[in-house]
Amino acid sequence: MTIADVAARAEVSPITVSRALREPARVSEPLRRRIDAAVRALNYVPDQHARALASARTNVVGVLVPSLTNTVFADVLRGIHDRAGKTDLQVQFANTRYSPLEEERLIRLFLSQSPAALIVVGIDQTQAGAKLLRAAELPVVQIMELGPEPFDMMVGFSQFGAGRAMTEHLLGAGYRRIAFLAARLDPRSNRRMAGYRAVMAEAGLADDSLMVQTKAPSSVQVGCELLREIMARRPDIDAVFCNNDDIALGALFECQRLGIAVPEHLGVAGFNDFEMSAAAEPPITSVATERYAMGVTAMDMIAKSIIGEPPEHKVVDLGFHLCPRASTRPSRAEAAARPRKPARPKVAKETR
Amino acid sequence: MTIADVAARAEVSPITVSRALREPARVSEPLRRRIDAAVRALNYVPDQHARALASARTNVVGVLVPSLTNTVFADVLRGIHDRAGKTDLQVQFANTRYSPLEEERLIRLFLSQSPAALIVVGIDQTQAGAKLLRAAELPVVQIMELGPEPFDMMVGFSQFGAGRAMTEHLLGAGYRRIAFLAARLDPRSNRRMAGYRAVMAEAGLADDSLMVQTKAPSSVQVGCELLREIMARRPDIDAVFCNNDDIALGALFECQRLGIAVPEHLGVAGFNDFEMSAAAEPPITSVATERYAMGVTAMDMIAKSIIGEPPEHKVVDLGFHLCPRASTRPSRAEAAARPRKPARPKVAKETR
């Protein structure tokens, strides 16, 4: 079942079939109809390998992410994958395991296979990796955060700004001794922490002993441990801002174990607005990010670039939004706007 | 940078280079050394497309899973991916969205690209899909569960048996009116439910009003809703066996909200032993399954098959094990073995 079979059936030359499939506009109406009919009758599927070999191009989009299991990236991948299904692009994932060197190796590997485009996470590639991506003659999208001098395109939000926003929210709710709990600090968590630090410093409340971290990857268990640690070191804290919602959930569980009332004695805030956070008791204050949309948008930008219509904006800020919930006291603004007795908080729609 | 460049540098013919790379044993020691040196000096990477075109074979393993975000599959994918990194096999994922028809479409699509092997989930393919896979001349691994007449190979565990085991454990702990909470029932959840039903029937305790389910996919939020529903319908229940740990977590949160003491008034058990379950307060009784190992084993079997050494056992049972925790009363056997006052349960190591 090759292009020649289709050509024979449609009584045209193979090259015309090839054109009808790739650039229908360049083939006359009647031929195109005959060819389409033949393709359908024979259930013809072009051979990707032959196509790639002959044209020195592929329809494979390489995606380099630090982790395949972290919910954050799983959501982005789902967006990428869903959108890819609507084009003829294929997706090839690879796992950098949070290692810039591994990422560089994978960049080399992928580039050697001349993919249609690449998606990488963040802005902290190695120098060599950055140079390769900048020089590459293909669409490149950096996702998850924003920064100056994109290699090509960018879709994300300000991690620093999000860290600031949550910290400001907590200050606005009257918290003063706010601890920061962090698992393995990848570059994005680091920038959130920088946002926290900046706000605390501006308020004259900065204090390094309020910050606890570990090299272990983020998990609920780690959240438990970090909470015990900070409570041992600084029993006077009045809130914890957790790097990630699983840390926050662990912190909440540990509070229950230790008999610490949330939010009365301790406010607990997370980041990323995982599905479980809104359902927890009490529901956990968090910052929602547009992970799925990020994947979709990245693929959209790539699809447009490939057909020669690069997107209007090369850098897209999808923003974030704060989700104040009962695990922290309401801020003054909210308290004014709400009825006295806070009703069961409405749970945002959580679709998969 | 082609095989010809390497051949020129090593002063041999291109075909010898090709052989040295694919079947080193068939090339003499000295030539092999010269060729290896040339490959490294030129940083040569064979063109996958040319290779696939010429040999009518690829090194791509297709993986069809129902979901990319569900932790269960994310863990399996990680195993598959990790192991693939140690061979020269590439992995291509696709998402069936729990639809057998979509799965069939993808089976056709993948087979038309003659992959090196296929991994599919479970035993509930459409008739046409099953026929295609049975006829396919390539390694096929069915994962996640076991069953009679594998297409080729199988790695999993008995979902029915696991459902039985948990239900028996709950009975052994003295629970009698055990509800079953289920989100969208995919075939595997169904078999777990069948295990529950069988044990309840044997004990003379079966009662359809004890079973609640919804079409929504599994989530913590859905766990909350299901718990409210069953408590409204059957306030006399003494335990809930949840389809999945996120349902169990939601049930636990809802118990906290409703003031139901766990495990005194209600035992809560889950399934899959997600990381958060051991860290919850109280820690949630669950059934651990070997998801990562399943992915690794599947890839191992495939790798062996491809080099012509099919694995000794075509069907591998990785089993499961019960993790009794404080969200259910201890069974009689455990109670006898343990000290009176249950210490904080040790948390199993949870590595990522």
Add this chain to the structure above:
DNA sequence: AGAATTCGTGATAGCGCTAGCAATTTGGTC
């Protein structure tokens, strides 16, 4: 009217690699 351009189609020549066979060398066997 003749030249220049555009349009639609086709012929040719590879893309980089490997299957299959052919040629050569080596190491034994009778």
Add this chain to the structure above:
DNA sequence: GACCAAATTGCTAGCGCTATCACGAATTCT
């Protein structure tokens, strides 16, 4: 020393597709 089998290397001919150029016919321009 002639002969055979095995081991080693190389040649030839594509795999299925597309880039490039070529060609005639239709269209536009001067």
